[in-house]
Amino acid sequence: MPIRRxxxxxxxxxxxxxxxxxxxxxxxxxxxxxxxxxATLVLWAGIPAALLAGLIFYLLVVVGRGGEGAGEAGxxxxxxxxxxxxxxxxxxxxxxxxxxxxxxxFFRLVNYQLLLVVVVHAKFSxxxxxxxxRTRALPIYFSKPITPATYLLGKWMxxxxxxxxxxxxxxxxxxxxxxxxxxxxxxxxETAGLFLRLVALSVGIAGVSGLVVLAISALIRDRRAVAVAxxxxxxxxxxxxxxxxxxxxxxxxxxxxxxxxxxxxxMRFSYWILDLDRVIDETGQRRLLSGMxxxxxxxxxxxxxxxxxxxxxxxxxxxCLKRVHRFQVAATSA
Amino acid sequence: xxVVIELEQLSKWYGEVMGLNNVxxxxxxxxxxLLGQNGAGKTTLLALATGQLRPSRGExxxxxxxxxxxxxxxxxxxxxxxGDSFWPGLSGRKFVRMLARLxxxxxxxxxxxxxxxxxxxGMTEHKGRxxxxxxxxxRQRTKIAQALVHDPELLILDEPLSGTDxxxxxxxxxxxxxxxxxxxxxxxxxxxxxEVAAMTENILLIDHGQLVADGNIHEVRSLLEGRRQRIAIGxxxxxxxxxxxxxKEYIISLAIQEDGGLLLHTSDPERLQQExxxxxxxxxxxxxxxxxxxxxxxxxxxxxTRRPE
Numbered sequence: 001m002p003i004r005r006x007x008x009x010x011x012x013x014x015x016x017x018x019x020x021x022x023x024x025x026x027x028x029x030x031x032x033x034x035x036x037x038x039a040t041l042v043l044w045a046g047i048p049a050a051l052l053a054g055l056i057f058y059l060l061v062v063v064g065r066g067g068e069g070a071g072e073a074g075x076x077x078x079x080x081x082x083x084x085x086x087x088x089x090x091x092x093x094x095x096x097x098x099x100x101x102x103x104x105x106f107f108r109l110v111n112y113q114l115l116l117v118v119v120v121h122a123k124f125s126x127x128x129x130x131x132x133x134r135t136r137a138l139p140i141y142f143s144k145p146i147t148p149a150t151y152l153l154g155k156w157m158x159x160x161x162x163x164x165x166x167x168x169x170x171x172x173x174x175x176x177x178x179x180x181x182x183x184x185x186x187x188x189x190e191t192a193g194l195f196l197r198l199v200a201l202s203v204g205i206a207g208v209s210g211l212v213v214l215a216i217s218a219l220i221r222d223r224r225a226v227a228v229a230x231x232x233x234x235x236x237x238x239x240x241x242x243x244x245x246x247x248x249x250x251x252x253x254x255x256x257x258x259x260x261x262x263x264x265x266x267m268r269f270s271y272w273i274l275d276l277d278r279v280i281d282e283t284g285q286r287r288l289l290s291g292m293x294x295x296x297x298x299x300x301x302x303x304x305x306x307x308x309x310x311x312x313x314x315x316x317x318x319x320c321l322k323r324v325h326r327f328q329v330a331a332t333s334a
Numbered sequence: 335x336x337v338v339i340e341l342e343q344l345s346k347w348y349g350e351v352m353g354l355n356n357v358x359x360x361x362x363x364x365x366x367x368l369l370g371q372n373g374a375g376k377t378t379l380l381a382l383a384t385g386q387l388r389p390s391r392g393e394x395x396x397x398x399x400x401x402x403x404x405x406x407x408x409x410x411x412x413x414x415x416x417g418d419s420f421w422p423g424l425s426g427r428k429f430v431r432m433l434a435r436l437x438x439x440x441x442x443x444x445x446x447x448x449x450x451x452x453x454x455x456g457m458t459e460h461k462g463r464x465x466x467x468x469x470x471x472x473r474q475r476t477k478i479a480q481a482l483v484h485d486p487e488l489l490i491l492d493e494p495l496s497g498t499d500x501x502x503x504x505x506x507x508x509x510x511x512x513x514x515x516x517x518x519x520x521x522x523x524x525x526x527x528x529e530v531a532a533m534t535e536n537i538l539l540i541d542h543g544q545l546v547a548d549g550n551i552h553e554v555r556s557l558l559e560g561r562r563q564r565i566a567i568g569x570x571x572x573x574x575x576x577x578x579x580x581x582k583e584y585i586i587s588l589a590i591q592e593d594g595g596l597l598l599h600t601s602d603p604e605r606l607q608q609e610x611x612x613x614x615x616x617x618x619x620x621x622x623x624x625x626x627x628x629x630x631x632x633x634x635x636x637x638x639t640r641r642p643e
Contacts, residue, residue, distance in 0.1 A: 010485075010516060021437075023435070024432055024436045027432070027435070028421070031428075035423055131421070135418070135419060137420070138419075139413070139415040139417075140415060140433065140477075141436065142384075142385075142386050143384050143386065143411070143413035144433060144436040144484075145436075145437060145438065146436055147403075
């Protein structure tokens with residue numbers, strides 16, 4: 001075997017600068033994430049709940065039409081609503097309350113989807129920056145024409161899209177199914193506001209949660225430790241709040257723990273974005289519906305929730321930028 | 335020769351630790367060897383040149399521009415870091431392609447450029463395999479390919495030959511020379527003098543963050559003449575190789591290691607470096623690594639800094 005005289009052949013192709021660099025980071029992050037075990041299972045976990053919501057919307061239409069099947073549909077509907085802890089919504093009053101029921105169903109869906117977002121970030125997003133720190137990939141990244149902000153944007157988009165798969169996509173799917181099985185144009189007009197609110201809510205939760213998990217990922221190199229820290233951040237205050245709730249005279253405690261519980265604040269944010277107070281008031285059945293919507297807990301302290309979530313977002317952004325810059329330097333000089 | 339990089343009283347501290355201290359030098363086009371022991375400040379200097387670090391004092395200019403926060407300049411520079419920086423699970427081709435896209439290429443352009451760069455480093459046969467399955471030399475070549483992928487004018491390579499076997503080393507040195515002939519500027523850091531001597535005459539010598547010497551390597555090498563040096567060769571056929579090397583006049587002693595490898599003393603490491611690949615290939619002897627435990631550059635620093643070895 002001869003020693004090859006490796007001739008350097010000049011590059012004769014194009015060298016484009018049309019594709020934004022963050023897009024390449026996004027593609028790489030998604031590719032690596034989707035290669036993980038059970039990735040599809042986790043990312044599809046939001047779909048059954050969306051189909052359940054679609055079925056509820058369909059049964060609402062059947063009940064609203066009346067006729068032979070309405071009674072049976074009403075019974076099924078009652079059963080399905082119980083699954084979503086909306087057991088007080090009785091069939092006779094459903095025709096007038098279709099749009100409020102939609103709001104309540106989506107509120108309950110988001111309640112479930114928040115747990116999925118926690119799981120998705122723990123599984124996929126935890127390693128986004130931690131992995132680069134561990135494999136010393138930052139000097140390679142930053143030897144290319146990208147800035148720390150571009151890098152973070154690409155990473156954040158990965159976390160955002162993965163979270164969107166279990167919150168935005170199922171919500172859009174449920175909404176579309178609901179519209180298609182109803183009198184489409186009327187329902188579209190009635191629920192256009194709800195649609196926009198749903199998109200804003202889903203994007204907000206996916207975006208903020210993605211940024212927070214990135215900040216943790218930038219602080220810790222070990223993927224499992226990042227996942228544990230993320231789950232603890234979300235759930236510890238919520239579990240503590242649950243204990244306080246159990247022991248409080250009214251069944252729901254308010255106080256500093258509830259104020260910092262991210263899960264509870266996210267639900268307050270959802271309650272506010274979905275405008276449930278107004279929707280419930282318009283039905284004239286506040287006594288019935290406010291209990292189901294948890295108005296006592298989620299309908300209060302909206303300002304505080306916005307401050308907590310906004311502050312956390314700002315803090316996460318600062319941590320990400322500072323840590324990435326610092327690790328860029330440290331990784332290079334190591 | 336045109337000056338590509340200018341350093342003017344350049345210093346970099348990490349807190350109280352000095353990375354680089356008051357270095358003034360010019361790096362021309364062609365190949366320049368950046369020599370220094372581990373921790374001497376080579377990587378700091380290269381990181382300053384690629385804009386990954388900001389100077390604490392003084393100035394560095396690459397193509398007349400300050401590299402810090404200058405992403406436009408980075409599209410003219412290719413950088414191969416010393417350590418492994420791979421994402422697990424990717425093939426060599428996907429890795430290089432992804433980094434091509436970071437340079438702003440579309441998928442199609444990135445595919446073509448990645449294939450081209452991989453071809454330049456002789457990895458075409460293995461480009462579809464996962465990096466985790468690569469040998470150290472293959473990983474090193476893949477890193478060089480990612481540095482090349484956007485066809486930069488300046489190539490900065492941090493210890494690019496470490497871990498490569500003699501045959502690959504000869505091929506890569508040849509590649510760097512050809513690139514320099516094509517008008518590119520190549521900066522190669524190393525702590526092995528004969529590696530650098532095989533590709534360039536122009537060197538910068540750094541020790542403890544300070545520029546100890548720059549200029550012609552032969553002047554530095556003359557300081558080492560007559561000094562014997564240890565070379566370790568990783569091969570399962572050490573005994574066979576020892577038989578073939580024993581008659582060479584530049585071999586002082588030979589010893590078979592426990593793992594079958596060969597440890598030898600030579601009075602002329604450069605000549606050994608030139609002849610060894612041919613001996614290995616002609617006699618079908620596999621070789622995984624060649625290293626210099628003596629780290630002969632220490633001797634040079636001993637002379638230049640008047641410190642004992």
